[in-house]
Amino acid sequence: MVVGSASSRIGVMRRLKTLFSAFFAFLAAITILSAATAAATSSAGASQAAVSEASPARLRVTVLQYSRPWKDYDFIVRSMEYLKKNWPGLELTFRSLPHIPLREELRRGNADLVIASSSFFAMDPTEKVRPLAALVSPRAKDPNHASAAVVVVRSDRRDLRRLNDLAAKSIAAQTEECELGLHYVEHEIAKAGFNPDGFWSVRRDEPGQMRKILEDVLAGRIDGGILRGCFLEDLGEKRMAEIGSQLRVLNAQPVDGLACLHSTVLYPGIILAGTSPLGVEHARRVTALLLSMPVDEDGSYWGISTDFTRTDQMLESLKLGPYEYLREWTFRRVWKEYPSAVVCSAILVAALLFYGVILRRLVRIRTRALEEEIEERRRLEREAAQANEQISAMQHAGAVGQISSIIAHELKQPLEAIQNLSRGTMRSLEDVDDVPPRTLDAVAKIRTEALHASDIVDRVREYGKGRRRAEALSVAEAVGEAFRQFRVSRRAKGAKLSLELPPQTEGLLVRMDPLDLRLVIVNLLANAVDAASKSPFPEVKLEVAPASDRKTVEIRVEDNGPKLPDEAYAQLGLTPGKSSKAQGLGLGLMIVKALLEAALGSIRFERIEPAGLRAIASLPAEEKKENEKEKP
The missing domain is CATH 3.30.565.10 (Histidine kinase-like ATPase, C-terminal domain)
Incomplete structure (x- = not known):
């Protein structure tokens, strides 16, 4: 029994030793494979980095064209020079395009970086761009509230004191610059309770002609003009002093973060955005360089915009850009905006349909009853007419019967006289010789017909007596x-x-x-x-x-x-x-x-x-x- 137990223990020990050997061999194989994989990955990354460093960087920068003067443009130019200076080997192309050509270039993928107002990007959400940085100027310390529009009229126009005084008047705006200055003002009109569509007559000028709008207002060729916020200040203090007394700003806003004259609330300002052709590494490097760029001598620098709520609210209120579908009434939109009205309307329609079904059934029942009543009335009328006709006919027949009785009574004696005369005539003719047979026959027929007529009279009298x-x-x-x-x-x-x-x-x-x-x-x-x-x-x-x-x-x-x-x-x-x-x-x-x-x-x-x-x-x-x- 002891030997058997020892042998059994030795067998178990051998099996455990074999199992542990196999386990350690498996761990060694995994370790070798992991090391090989890491080495291959490191080699590939190094190769990719080497290729990236070896290939020169190319950036295509496009800025939205604005009417001059525009002080922020000078800072943007200096920023591009800063990028070229601090990015060795960078090949940078810089150009300024109006609104429509710029959008066409974006659709074709011919731009890596785009500098424009936040509203430019919000108007077309299908464009694949992402904001990288926002311009911060000494006039607007908060990039989330840095853009507005100013409405100017001549100071001697006493009839123009508020924005709603421009109803049915003529105004001019630089809509192609896509600063959305016109839409900023229309949003203020909508908030005042007016419909901005058709509110006034708008003259849409060509890009870069904002000075012409100002001159036309001063000359009285147009009732009012919509300018870019800070455009008057960009003209310089001397020019402002010359025209300041000749202009009036409608709906002037208090100092609320923008140190310029403006007539609307503030919206996000200038944005630098990257497009889909821009690589991730280039986007990271551009963002890092601009955010680390020192503050400019005039106080401008690059920051980050984080709040585009007001732009979205403005576009939704005016049903523009991504909210243009709101101009078309669909069931989904009606349900979203007026759910209670839709439910009530559905209940009302269902009630009307149910009422229509019930009413149709009641009308059918009532119509059938009326038809039956009319038919019954016609039947009674026919029966009454028939009864009246029968009564009239019976009266007629009664009258004829009475007349017949009278005639029968009166004819009795003449008929008897005819019979007697015909019988006497026959007897008289019997005694006469050579009487024509036709005469005898005629007298006989007279007597026969008289007897027949007398018989009819007797029958009529018997009818009258009921026999x-x-x-x-x-x-x-x-x-x-x-x-x-x-x-x-x-x-x-x-x-x-x-x-x-x-x-x-x-x-x-x-x-x-x-x-x-x-x-x-x-x-x-x-x-x-x-x-x-x-x-x-x-x-x-x-x-x-x-x-x-x-x-x-x-x-x-x-x-x-x-x-x-x-x-x-x-x-x-x-x-x-x-x-x-x-x-x-x-x-x-x-x-x-x-x-x-x-x-x-x-x-x-x-x-x-x-x-x-x-x-x-x-x-x-x-x-x-x-x-x-x-x-x-």
Whole structure:
């Protein structure tokens, strides 16, 4: 057991020794690699430094052109000479350009250093420049508040005391120098509550002509002029003494850090900025040299600007430069500036839409109700008109009935006299020899027609008293007899008449007054002939059709007349007193309907396509009994 334990310990020790050896070998390899890497890096840096020192430095410096005199320009020139003196091997090119050419050179990458006002760089943020130093002069100790504009007018212009007195007046400004003097003043006008757009008439002069603006103001050729801050002081004390009494500064500011006459608040001044072509090492060296440059004999030196807030506020207020998009109304801008108004407008629009939907629904419901009400009113009006028409027609029919009763009563005696006279005449002629047969026949017909007329009068009187004489009539014989009588009469009017009596009608009876049935058939045939007469080939057909159970029989009268309009078809047999005939009373179909209903029958009408009408009179029918007598 002891030997086994010792062997086991020896094996563990060997494995640990092997592990430690491998670990130390790994650390040695890492150390060697790190040393090699550091050596290579150091060699590369030394080579790059050697190349940098060996190649000559080149700087392209461009300054924004300002109207002369400009005292700061002399200090800028001395600063460039200082750079060349303290930077061995430096190749420096220096030039002065107006506003637009300078921006074009920046876009082309033809400048390493640019010296201009801070507002020049703020107007176009797309230009890749970074401020390196700021000019500090004895007139403006703070480079963050070193630039302004001055507005001058003639001292004898008593109507021009404040900036807003220049409304609708003419002014001149050097806008191409991009000192933003015009915009500085417009910002003051905007702060006073006026809209600077169109506030006055601006004459934009060429660069470098600020003296001309001053001369035009003194000569009265223009109402006012906007000058660069400290421009009057740069003219010199002698010139200031000459023109000082002739000028008035509008909106003159107190001493606030700029020892010059000015009409606006102060903004950052002259900036030296590096462009993207300028290398990092060159930018560092330029900045270090200028910041270490001794103070000039007039007190000027290079410092650093740190606050461009006022420039941004001015540009945003006037919607210029990076804020020009504010002149275009977009949803994002509206939401940013007026969120509460947008929310309220959205709620209002949603409410109006909801109200519109509800209103449209209510209007639709109300319109439907009004349409239904109007339709109901029209229906009631039609029913009232129809009722009035029926009442009028019934009154007309009643009057006709009364007149008919009177006529029937009055005709009874003349008809009886005609009968008696015709009978006496016949007896007298029987005793006379050689009487022409035609005479006897005429007297006989007179007596027959008188009897027939008397029978009609009796029937009218019975109608008036409400009495009916229903008899069992053979349908075939009664219809055939009525058809024959109508065909030989003059009422046929040349129409083609036809009669269809199927075998099933044999032995079929109807209970009705013979005269009533004949009146029904004759009246229907007469109406059919009148309708068919409007057709080129008038045809009328009379047909008897018993039902399969032989309980009813239909008498059908068809014509090929023109198609009836819907309104006329709907009024068939409903309105008494109305007739399409010139001399009709409008009682024919009403009489037919009354006669059929008295016999427990009915009448209906059917339109035939494409033209024509079918009148169907329906009557109860029964089989003929062996012991029952029938009358044709």
